[in-house]
Structures are given as C-alpha cells and as structure tokens.
Amino acid sequence: MPTLISHTEPTAPARTGTQIRLAGVTKDYGLAAPAVDDVSLTIEPGEFMTLLGPSGSGKTTTLNLIAGFETLTAGSIAFDGTDVSNLPPHKRNLGMLFQNYALFPHLTVAQNVAYPLRERKLAKPEIARKVAEVLELVQLTGRDNHHPAQLSGGQQQRVALARAIVFGPNALLLDEPLGALDRNLRGTLQAEIHRIHREVGTTFVFVTHDQEEAMNLSDRIALFNNGRIEQVGTPEDLYQRPETLFTATFLGDSNVFDASPAPDGTFAWEDNIWTVDRSTVSARAAAGDHVALVVRPEDVRLEGAVPADANAVTATIRDIEYMGAYRTAVLALGHDGVAGRARLDALAADFRPGQAVTAWWPVARQHIVATL
Amino acid sequence: MQAKAKQWLLVLPALALLAAVLLVPLGRSLKLSVAGGSLEHYKSLFTDGVTLTVLARTAATAAVVTLIAVLLGYPYAYLMTRVEPRLRGLLMVIVLVPFWTSVMARNFAWVIILQRGGPVNSFFRLFGWDLVLYQSVAGVAIAMSQVLLPFMVLPLFSALSGIDRRLLLAARGLGSHPVRAFWKVYWPLSRGGVVAGLILVFTLSLGFYVTPALVGAPQQSLVAQLLGQRTTQLLDFEGAGALGMLVLVVTLALVAWANRLGGTISAIGLVAAAPAKGARS
Numbered sequence: 001m002p003t004l005i006s007h008t009e010p011t012a013p014a015r016t017g018t019q020i021r022l023a024g025v026t027k028d029y030g031l032a033a034p035a036v037d038d039v040s041l042t043i044e045p046g047e048f049m050t051l052l053g054p055s056g057s058g059k060t061t062t063l064n065l066i067a068g069f070e071t072l073t074a075g076s077i078a079f080d081g082t083d084v085s086n087l088p089p090h091k092r093n094l095g096m097l098f099q100n101y102a103l104f105p106h107l108t109v110a111q112n113v114a115y116p117l118r119e120r121k122l123a124k125p126e127i128a129r130k131v132a133e134v135l136e137l138v139q140l141t142g143r144d145n146h147h148p149a150q151l152s153g154g155q156q157q158r159v160a161l162a163r164a165i166v167f168g169p170n171a172l173l174l175d176e177p178l179g180a181l182d183r184n185l186r187g188t189l190q191a192e193i194h195r196i197h198r199e200v201g202t203t204f205v206f207v208t209h210d211q212e213e214a215m216n217l218s219d220r221i222a223l224f225n226n227g228r229i230e231q232v233g234t235p236e237d238l239y240q241r242p243e244t245l246f247t248a249t250f251l252g253d254s255n256v257f258d259a260s261p262a263p264d265g266t267f268a269w270e271d272n273i274w275t276v277d278r279s280t281v282s283a284r285a286a287a288g289d290h291v292a293l294v295v296r297p298e299d300v301r302l303e304g305a306v307p308a309d310a311n312a313v314t315a316t317i318r319d320i321e322y323m324g325a326y327r328t329a330v331l332a333l334g335h336d337g338v339a340g341r342a343r344l345d346a347l348a349a350d351f352r353p354g355q356a357v358t359a360w361w362p363v364a365r366q367h368i369v370a371t372l
Numbered sequence: 373m374q375a376k377a378k379q380w381l382l383v384l385p386a387l388a389l390l391a392a393v394l395l396v397p398l399g400r401s402l403k404l405s406v407a408g409g410s411l412e413h414y415k416s417l418f419t420d421g422v423t424l425t426v427l428a429r430t431a432a433t434a435a436v437v438t439l440i441a442v443l444l445g446y447p448y449a450y451l452m453t454r455v456e457p458r459l460r461g462l463l464m465v466i467v468l469v470p471f472w473t474s475v476m477a478r479n480f481a482w483v484i485i486l487q488r489g490g491p492v493n494s495f496f497r498l499f500g501w502d503l504v505l506y507q508s509v510a511g512v513a514i515a516m517s518q519v520l521l522p523f524m525v526l527p528l529f530s531a532l533s534g535i536d537r538r539l540l541l542a543a544r545g546l547g548s549h550p551v552r553a554f555w556k557v558y559w560p561l562s563r564g565g566v567v568a569g570l571i572l573v574f575t576l577s578l579g580f581y582v583t584p585a586l587v588g589a590p591q592q593s594l595v596a597q598l599l600g601q602r603t604t605q606l607l608d609f610e611g612a613g614a615l616g617m618l619v620l621v622v623t624l625a626l627v628a629w630a631n632r633l634g635g636t637i638s639a640i641g642l643v644a645a646a647p648a649k650g651a652r653s
Binding site: 096120173 | 536538539541542543544545546547548549550552553556557560561
C-alpha cells in the first residue's frame, strides 16, 4: 500500500500507485448495445489516465466497474496483477471523488476526512495526525469543525479530495469532479488536482466529457465512444495523430473531407487531387476503406501563394467570428459548400463575408483518418 | 413592517378559531380543576389508586404502538423511496386505507378478527394455542398501530427520500461494508424523520378513545376512557379537568424533550439537502 504524502520531498514524484489492468471488460444491461463493450486498457502505476467521451459513451460505467459499484458481464479487472473482479468495493481500497462531492452532511470536515481511517481502525492519534496533514495539503486547515454545508462548492470538493486520498488508496477515481463548479473555480481545482497528483504520486483515473480538462491534466487519455475505446494516447497523440474521424472531431475542431483514396496514394475530393504523405495516414485508416482527410482550423491558410507541398481548395467566407485572441473564418468549402473553419491570427488580413478565397494547408499537417 | 402586519392579518382567522375552540375551553377546564383555589383534584389523581395505573398503562400501550409503527414503518418507507413512482403511489394508498375507513367499521372489523373464533384465534389454535387478542392490551396496540402507521410512514418517507443514496456508495468506496454504511451514514441522516414519526404516533396514541373502548377490555381502560367516564358518567368535571391538565402537561413535556432531540437532527437534515440542490443547479 502506498504511504501518505511525504512532506520532506514534495517535488519528487513518487510513482507509488497501483497498476489497473482491464481485460475484455464488458457491461451489458440488456439494452440494444452493451454500455461497455470489450474494453482493454492498462493504467500504469502513478499514471494520470483520463477516460474521455460524450455522455453515454461508457466512461462512467467503466469507472464504476473499476470501483466495484457495478459487476462485470464479461472480462476481468486486476490491480497489480491480482484479479479483483469479484471483490466488493469496500475491499478494493480506492479513493473516489464524485461530482456531487458526496460528503457526509451529518459529519464535520474532520470527521468526514477521518471516516476511511476509522473504518480501517487506525489509532486515534494517528487519525488526528493524518487528518491534519491532508487538510493542510488541500489548504483547508482550520475548517476541521465546519459542516460541509458551511463550505463553498470548491471547498467541499477539496474536503472530498482529502477524504479520498487520506488513507493511501491504491488509486484515486474521479467521476467528473469539477462538473458542478463554475468556470473560474474549475480552473483552480484543476491545478489543485494536478498538484496533488504530483505530490501523492498515486494512480489517478479521471472521468470527464470536457476535452480541455482532459488535455490539461492527463498523462494519457482513453477516448470512449459507444462503449468502446476509440483511441488511447497522450493528449498530443490524440490531437496531432488522430486515428479516427471521431477522435479528430471530438478533440478540437477539424475540417473534414469525406472521400476515398485513389489507388496511386493520392486523395480525390470533388475535382481536387490531393497529395498524401504516408506518415499522416493513421494505422486504422490504412487498414480500412472508409477514410476521411481532416485538417485543423489553425493549419488552414487563406492568403499568400500556395506552396508546392500544400493542398488547396476553393472556399467562400460565410462569416468571421471574433474570439478575442484570434478570429475564425467560417468557410464553405468546394462546390458544395461543405462547412469548414480557418483560424486567422492577429496579423492576418481582413476578410469579409462573401469573399472568395483559396484555402490551403501543408501536406504534413493533414491527417487521413478512419471513419468507421 | 407593514408587510409583516399584513401577514399577521392572514393568520388572524385561524388564531381566532383556535382561541375560541381551544384556548377558551382549556382555560375553563383549568379554572374548574382548581375550583375554590384548592389543588384537591390534582392531589386525588395521585392518591385515588386508579389514575396512575391507567396513565402508566396508556404510556406503555403508546410506547408499544410507537415501537410497532417504527419497526413496520421504516422498512416500508425505505421501500417507497426505492420503487418506481407508480408502485410508490400504490404503497401510499395501502398505508392510507385505514385512514379513509370509518372509525367504527375499522374497529368492529378488528373485534371480529381478534375475537374468540375469529381468524387470528383460529390460526393460533391450529398450533394448540388458544390466543384471544380481543379485550387485551396487545389487541388494542395492534389495532392502534394500523391506523397510526401513516403518521410514521409519511414523515419517514419524506426524510428518507431526501437522503442522497450516492453517500452510501461513497461510504462503501471508503471501506464500509454495506451494512455498516447504512448505520454510519443512512441511519443518522434518517433520524430526524424517525423522531418526527415517534412524536406524532406516541402523542396521538395517548389520546385514543374508540379503539381501546371497543377492542380493549373495560377493566383495562386507557386515559381517554377514564376522562370520558368522569365527564359523562360521574359528571366529575373538576376531576376530569385536573386529569386532562395532567395528560396535557405530560404530553407537552415529552414533545418538548423530543423536539430538542429532533431539533438538532432536523437542522442537520436541512443542511443535508443543501449541497444536493447546489449540485443540480
């Protein structure tokens, strides 16, 4: 079992958490499709793994399966190589953070934090010491005798965080813990969770539907869609090297050109024949027939001569959206006017709605992704 | 200030009614009970050898009724929070049926069920036990529990449905066996509802008249029957006034005590509902 926070070496990230291994994990409620469908994923010790996906994609069910709140239909879950598939939740030694905080309203802050320690029958002085230590870690010293209802939402979530890590859990499971907070507070707590992950060094499994949160916090992201994992990788992997159209459009914006590749390796869309760089073809796209070409709005240019190593398409500007730091040109691409976007930086020329332009992007910046 | 005065205007009719039908007669009873400036009638309550026995029997019956009600009512109210709305409505109707039945019909039904040769007696005779609950304190307690059950179930249901069940998940995640999670988290949060139900059922039990008179034995009367006897048969209004005052004081003292117990608890219950609301908004 990992030890609690070491205050002597706060910067050394002690990767002491548990490895969580999901093998063929399936949860079927008997509906049209399984909620979680044959998910295999290994979360490394001390890793910050985010389960990201739209609502109903199976990420929360997967978290509940890891916690033991749901039973497996098929597959297995192992902590550090030990099968825990049939272990009840109270024996899994996991910290859990809920969106609604789930603090016990009849107990004070200190009693809430002491709860898991009491359940583990620790001696009173040790409980008091650990509670004081962890309340300091979440910067709530002096609130010991408050009841949860006397605290703000952000403070309540920090108490819940303290309660979830005080007993040195195998891993911390976070179920959209920032969802109920307003935008500013979310940012603060995000930083807090990041810092505490660094200091505690245990495995974190974080569920969210917010791609920004996922990008900011995670070592790796498992992107869920329809009960399956669409892609696993670092935030940069997922953003820069999407395997599928779902990944390319769920994380950030993409301009999507739906078409089939020609046998010669080029890519035909309407009457354009585009060059394709092999390195930008995802493995899943190479393996299948259903592909699309995607380009991020920040990679699309609307001015200057089209260089040799670029692909281009005619476009009409539909609208200009002012975003503060930059502007976005809303485009109608090609003859059929497929919706698209290009980011205009501060130095870009002024464009007007209705203006005809040539949109181009470097070949290396496009991705060929699987659509199925 | 003016708005406040107008609010008082709204409760004036209710206050006037209460004053006319409750406070005035109560004052007259009090005046009668101390007629001639003597506490003779109060003294005789403690010395006549009957009143104290009847009071003790009434309190014991009320305690048994309350216990039965909470033992039956808690799981019932819990179930009501767990089932789908349509089934919940049905459970609510079932518990309220005795409420909607005529007092006389209900009590005579109990007489028939509990008397010698009735279904309960016949059932126990199969096992060689000639149990007759008619004209027994136990029979009275059973019949009273039936009609008082809604007073336990309704406040309990309201308290239990306010408890966030995710707290139980949280407790289990933090290392509690499900049974322990119930006692450490669910039970303390339900205590406000339990206390409310206890007060309602117990105080209502103290005043029961028809059920003990019909289902119970004459020699085992409860305090309401004693009061009835003194006013309608003995015409001892002074003694009845003194007895009424005594019951009132005992009841008020109990309510005050339970309120203090429940007051802190219901304050917590109120607080418990707050974060859940915040999370939804």
